[in-house]
Amino acid sequence: MPAGAILDLEKFQESERRLTPQRQAVLKAFLELSQEHPTAEAIYQAARRHCPTVGMATVYRSLELFVQMGIIVKAPTLNGTARYEMNKTPHNHFVCLKCGRTYEFHRQQEPVIDRKIKKEGFEVISASMIFFGYCPTCRE
Ligand SMILES: [Zn+2]
Ligand SMILES: [Zn+2]
The missing domain is CATH 1.10.10.10 (Winged helix-like DNA-binding domain superfamily/Winged helix DNA-binding domain)
Known part of the structure; x- marks a missing residue:
């Protein structure tokens, strides 16, 4: 945590x-x-x-x-x-189109878009990129 x-x-x-x-x-x-x-x-x-x-x-x-x-x-x-x-550090999500489970992927570094937003004076509280597709279990 x-x-x-x-x-x-x-x-x-x-x-x-x-x-x-x-x-x-x-x-x-x-x-x-x-x-x-x-x-x-x-x-x-x-x-x-x-x-x-x-x-x-x-x-x-x-x-x-x-x-x-x-x-x-x-x-x-x-x-x-x-x-x-939990409200925690920004991370990305993968949503499986078959089972509907939400998986988490943590970001290695601050994406360029975040830096651009901050440079323009905005404060980012929360951010999430969502990927859709099939998880390893559902692909079988
Ligand atoms: Zn799945
Ligand atoms: Zn999450």
């Missing part, structure tokens, strides 16, 4: 006491699944194991809150179903 994400999480845990047990369960579930770019549905299933009274509406509201707090971001997907991931 990159340093930025850890810092954000610490900041978040400071205010965690204000969170209801339901929201704590949603956060816990997200952290367990964060490597998989989980959907709200997957987070809901996992959150119910921690707190059986969690409802789907609470999951959606909590995720929106975490997005607003800058802890998590929406990851790109094929069909528009929201998937979530």
Whole structure:
């Protein structure tokens, strides 16, 4: 996990006491699944194991809150179903057209486009290039 994400999480845990047990369960579930770019549905299933009274509406509201707090971001997907991931250093995604899985590829260096954007006075908060195709499993 990159340093930025850890810092954000610490900041978040400071205010965690204000969170209801339901929201704590949603956060816990997200952290367990964060490597998989989980959907709200997957987070809901996992959150119910921690707190059986969690409802789907609470999951959606909590995720929106975490997005607003800058802890998590929406990851790109094929069909528009929201998937979530930690807000961390910019990286690229590969979305498989068959199984719909999202894979991550980290960038070796800052792309030329980023430098050009910064030179013109913009501050980049998040960036992602999406590649579409077939993953090794689906190509077989
Ligand atoms: Zn695939
Ligand atoms: Zn990602």
